[in-house]
Amino acid sequence: MRFFEILLLATAALTFFWTFLPLRRPLWLEWLPVGALLLHAIFEGYRWQMLPGYAVTAVLLLISLIRLQKNGWKLKNIDSPPLVTTAPARLLSLFGLLILLITLALAVALPVPQLVPQTGPYAVGTNSLYLVDTSREEIYTPENGDPREIMVQFWYPAAPTGEERQAIFLPDLDVAGPVIAEQFNLPSFMLDHINLAQLDIWQDPPLAADGPFPVIIFAHGLTGLRQQNTSMARELASHGYVVAAIDHTYGNALSVFPDGRVMFYDSCRLFSNCEATYIEARQLVQQWRDDIAFLLDTMSAWDETTSGIFAGQLDLTHVGVFGHSTGGGAAVQFCDQDARCKAGLGLDAWVLPTSPD
Structure with missing residues (x-):
């Protein structure tokens, strides 16, 4: 208290x-x-x-x-x-x-959450970006030609100027809180206090100057959120890693896009009978694996530019990928298929639908 x-x-x-x-x-x-x-x-x-x-x-x-x-x-x-x-x-x-x-x-x-003290030497910053992969057609919308849209949140070693505000855990709590509570059959207001947590994470500070920094990508589980492993991402960032967590649209609890659109999880959108067949599960894991590949391609392009927070500051020769449940399966599949992955970790990974190839 x-x-x-x-x-x-x-x-x-x-x-x-x-x-x-x-x-x-x-x-x-x-x-x-x-x-x-x-x-x-x-x-x-x-x-x-x-x-x-x-x-x-x-x-x-x-x-x-x-x-x-x-x-x-x-x-x-x-x-x-x-x-x-x-x-x-x-x-x-x-x-x-x-x-x-x-x-x-x-x-x-039901206390206000408190994170354990970080152990690394760096201050931690965070930001979230909206990314569109125009090379891939969205497979979970009825309209033909929709591109794949994802939200990505980054935690990184920072050099705060003192003018940044403290980050909050769930920026869209008014929408996300009731959705998450419903998943656990809880009252809609149950998580209203989450953003009272005092996070020693800063919103949009400059990146620390002594890069380049190795990259770690996180994939949540089915109905999860990019913020679900914030404490792990924060700890890794404090030790000099750039951590990126993907909201795998339609497979996560919800995505809130910058234009105000909200995309909720719906099992009947993903699976023909509202429950995954083996083929449908493989298709989902492959899409998430492709999300990881697209994010790495995007980060590589950022690293090669001369402007932007990550310009020239990403060590993409040292990339790790980890995930939980379905996201763990996607991490395993990506690391099996893409040589850019140097280390992979599955947290209770759902590997059944991963490609046998």
């Missing part, structure tokens, strides 16, 4: 515990959780796990306002006996403490 969240629950609990003491409850005590709530909102940000605590704080504020109104809006002698008798006051306090315990349980069980 974060500091002001703890302060909010602690001051609210103190207010309720006071009811069991042989003392009149001072008005300022009821204002402490209100102040903690304001500080929490300003410096940490709202999250749904704390909603019961917010409600309790609102009730305490209402009680203090009623007491003020009963006292003619004067602070003098405001610590007079409360509006309710002792027994009801204690019963309400017990109920309030129960609500605070529920809030505590939610906040601890």
Whole structure:
């Protein structure tokens, strides 16, 4: 839990515990959780796990306002006996403490994510790019002639200038959050707090100057996301690797393109009977393998230019590819077929549909 969240629950609990003491409850005590709530909102940000605590704080504020109104809006002698008798006051306090315990349980069980400290010497930057492969026709759209479109995110050794903003985990959380939650049969708001995580990753800083840097490409699993292994990409980038993660359009949870189009996963779009046959699975893995090849071709072209963040800074003689599940199968297939891959790794790789050739 974060500091002001703890302060909010602690001051609210103190207010309720006071009811069991042989003392009149001072008005300022009821204002402490209100102040903690304001500080929490300003410096940490709202999250749904704390909603019961917010409600309790609102009730305490209402009680203090009623007491003020009963006292003619004067602070003098405001610590007079409360509006309710002792027994009801204690019963309400017990109920309030129960609500605070529920809030505590939610906040601890579903915390704001924290990444372990990176161990490399480099600061880490990130950016995302929209790429179009005009040489390949999209096989998962009904229109003929649609090119293959993908989103790619990069994490890289950076030289921040101090003017960059901190990157967030999911830039399109308002769209992506409900989609990911639905995959796990969770309420749509379940992941709303993800972007409260403090990432020591900077948005669009310059690349570190002591390149060229080796390249690692990551492929997610079916219904996955390019951001799913952010902690691994961040760690690798801190050690001097340029890491690129592909959103394999239509096979990922969703892709949000710069023009606002959103492409969702739909198994019935990929597979004729909404479940993969062996031939259809091979076709999918081959497309993802071709996405990796296209990305490497594109990065090679960038490296040969004289402008752009990666110009002359990519060591494409040292390329590694890894992936998860279906993406692991694509990584295995790419490394088997393309000599540019010098190291490959499958994380629970689905290798059944890889080409026997």
